[in-house]
Amino acid sequence: MNEFARGNTRDLRVLWALEEMGLPYEIVGMDHPNHDLDSDEFRAKNPFGQLPVIDDDGVVVTESGAILLYLARKSGKLMPHDLAGEAQVLRWSIAALSSVEVPVLTMWFVGISGGKGTKPHDALQQWSDMRLEQLDGWLANRTFVATDEFTVADILMTHVLSARSTDQALLEPYTHVRSYLTRCMDRPAWKRTFDAYCKRVEAA
Structure with a gap:
C-alpha cells in the first residue's frame, strides 16, 4: 500500500461498520504492487479494480457506501427499522x-x-x-x-x-x-x- 494512502483507504469504513455491528469477518489481503487487483478473478468481482469488496456467502458487493447499507439492512444494526x-x-x-x-x-x-x-x-x-x-x-x-x-x-x-x-x-x-x-x-x-x-x- 502506498504510504500516503494509509488511514485513507475506504476499507476502513467497512471495517468500522463490522466492528460496530459485531459481525464476524475475515480480511483477505491484496497485493497492489503485484497487480492482484488486475487479475481476472478480482475483476470478475469488481470491474473497476478497486477495494473494498465483500463476498458474503456468494453475495458480492463493492463500493463502500453500498457495502455499509447492505450490512446494515442484513444485520438490522446502524439503520432504523422504519x-x-x-x-x-x-x-x-x-x-x-x-x-x-x-x-x-x-x-x-x-x-x-x-x-x-x-x-x-x-x-x-x-x-x-x-x-x-x-x-x-x-x-x-x-x-x-x-x-x-x-x-x-x-x-x-x-x-x-x-x-x-x-x-x-x-x-x-x-x-x-x-x-x-x-x-x-x-x-x-x-x-x-x-x-x-x-x-x-x-x-x-
Missing part, C-alpha cells in the same frame, strides 16, 4: 459521498496535481466551504447526521471529513462539524478498527 428513518440514512449516506466528498476530494486531487492557487482550485475551495458551512448548520443541534442514533451514514460522513484527502484546514471554521467528528471518532469501535488497521498495515 421506512422514514431508513430514508434519512440513505439520504445522508449519499450526501456524504456526493455533496460533501466530491468537492473536497476533487480539491485535494487538483492540489496534489500542481493546481494550488489556480482558478479551478479556488473554485473548488469555495464549493467545499459552501458545503461545510451548510453541514455545520445542519449539525448545530444534532448529535448525529441522519437520526438521533449513530448509523452507517455517520461512518461515511466521518471518514469523508477525516480522511487525508480532506484538507483539515477547511474544517477549522466549523465548530459543529469538528465536534461531530470528535463524537464519532471517540467511539470504541472506531478506535479498535484503526488500531488493528495500523498494526496490520505496518506489519505488511
Whole structure:
C-alpha cells in the first residue's frame, strides 16, 4: 500500500461498520504492487479494480457506501427499522459521498496535481466551504447526521471529513462539524478498527 494512502483507504469504513455491528469477518489481503487487483478473478468481482469488496456467502458487493447499507439492512444494526428513518440514512449516506466528498476530494486531487492557487482550485475551495458551512448548520443541534442514533451514514460522513484527502484546514471554521467528528471518532469501535488497521498495515 502506498504510504500516503494509509488511514485513507475506504476499507476502513467497512471495517468500522463490522466492528460496530459485531459481525464476524475475515480480511483477505491484496497485493497492489503485484497487480492482484488486475487479475481476472478480482475483476470478475469488481470491474473497476478497486477495494473494498465483500463476498458474503456468494453475495458480492463493492463500493463502500453500498457495502455499509447492505450490512446494515442484513444485520438490522446502524439503520432504523422504519421506512422514514431508513430514508434519512440513505439520504445522508449519499450526501456524504456526493455533496460533501466530491468537492473536497476533487480539491485535494487538483492540489496534489500542481493546481494550488489556480482558478479551478479556488473554485473548488469555495464549493467545499459552501458545503461545510451548510453541514455545520445542519449539525448545530444534532448529535448525529441522519437520526438521533449513530448509523452507517455517520461512518461515511466521518471518514469523508477525516480522511487525508480532506484538507483539515477547511474544517477549522466549523465548530459543529469538528465536534461531530470528535463524537464519532471517540467511539470504541472506531478506535479498535484503526488500531488493528495500523498494526496490520505496518506489519505488511
